[in-house]
Amino acid sequence: MGSRAAGRPAGGTGAIDVVTHPALARLHPTGDHPESPERLAALLEAFPGFVEAGPARDADVERCHTREYVDRLRSIDCPAWLELDTPVSETSYEAALLASGATIEAVRREGFALVRPPGHHALPGRAMGFCLVNHVAVAARYAQAELGMARVAIVDWDVHHGNGTQAMFWDDSSVLYASLHQWPFYPGTGGPDEQGETTVNAPLGAGSGDDEYLDAFVELVEPAVARFGPDLVLVSAGFDAHVEDPLALMEVTKDGFRQLARRSAGLGPRVAAVLEGGYNLETLPQLVEAALMGFSTRTAE
Numbered sequence: 001m002g003s004r005a006a007g008r009p010a011g012g013t014g015a016i017d018v019v020t021h022p023a024l025a026r027l028h029p030t031g032d033h034p035e036s037p038e039r040l041a042a043l044l045e046a047f048p049g050f051v052e053a054g055p056a057r058d059a060d061v062e063r064c065h066t067r068e069y070v071d072r073l074r075s076i077d078c079p080a081w082l083e084l085d086t087p088v089s090e091t092s093y094e095a096a097l098l099a100s101g102a103t104i105e106a107v108r109r110e111g112f113a114l115v116r117p118p119g120h121h122a123l124p125g126r127a128m129g130f131c132l133v134n135h136v137a138v139a140a141r142y143a144q145a146e147l148g149m150a151r152v153a154i155v156d157w158d159v160h161h162g163n164g165t166q167a168m169f170w171d172d173s174s175v176l177y178a179s180l181h182q183w184p185f186y187p188g189t190g191g192p193d194e195q196g197e198t199t200v201n202a203p204l205g206a207g208s209g210d211d212e213y214l215d216a217f218v219e220l221v222e223p224a225v226a227r228f229g230p231d232l233v234l235v236s237a238g239f240d241a242h243v244e245d246p247l248a249l250m251e252v253t254k255d256g257f258r259q260l261a262r263r264s265a266g267l268g269p270r271v272a273a274v275l276e277g278g279y280n281l282e283t284l285p286q287l288v289e290a291a292l293m294g295f296s297t298r299t300a301e
Contacts, residue, residue, distance in 0.1 A: 019050060021053055027095035034130075042281050047114070047285075053106075056138060065133060095116070096117065097133075099117065102115050112274070115275055119236075136236050155221060158181065162181075176200070178220070178225065180213055181201075182203075182206055232269075245278065254286055
């Protein structure tokens with residue numbers, strides 16, 4: 001592993017740590033599936049100075065997922081499909097534990113966890129949408145249980161609504177969930193009428209770009225988070241709303257993601273992020289670098 005500075009965005013006056021584990025580029029093989037080990041291989045090459053994280057514990061995962069479901073993931077011993085779009089194999093749970101562990105370490109360091117498989121569709125007892133374990137939820141519960149951060153805001157700008165995250169915290173006044181996403185679109189949740197005491201959905205039509213995302217962020221997300229007053233802000237940072245991503249129909253640019261990260265960095269006293277979607281291997285490292293530059297404005301101030 002290179003120096004930690006090598007994993008920081010070039011040219012920024014501030015810096016945040018990139019947190020990951022090299023095994024995520026080989027564990028949980030998925031064949032021709034868009035959620036592939038090559039996603040992490042491309043990011044490891046682009047950010048060689050990452051901080052290497054250890055795995056989460058089963059107990060960390062079980063704050064969010066049922067023991068029966070965790071046992072099922074742990075017992076997988078051959079390639080299979082848990083859902084029509086979610087492949088697994090004998091190394092999938094190992095990958096999920098490393099991904100959750102990296103997200104927890106990102107919270108400790110106020111860094112950005114580059115992980116796979118993604119997590120925000122995973123429900124308490126079920127895999128969904130490429131996701132096995134809900135890393136941002138695991139990290140939120142860890143922060144509350146072990147770091148004394150009572151109020152956590154989760155801001156999600158993956159192109160898909162994070163139905164798993166929303167479901168886990170719908171009735172929990174200590175966690176705010178705010179999502180900007182394409183709608184109507186997979187998974188079908190997060191529509192304009194789907195709002196709660198601590199749930200804010202900002203559905204955006206296909207073809208939305210930087211202006212629409214930033215307007216929704218300023219008008220809906222920022223006031224909601226300010227009213228909530230979090231001790232910690234966690235960002236589910238998906239990059240599949242990019243104009244060149246193959247799995248969606250949005251038009252956000254590299255600068256749009258930099259601006260989303262910059263505004264996210266100002267939402268609370270502590271901010272950390274975790275990678276969700278983003279499936280164009282050529283653009284993903286560039287978009288992550290743009291987001292790192294945006295998040296780094298926090299340490300530059």
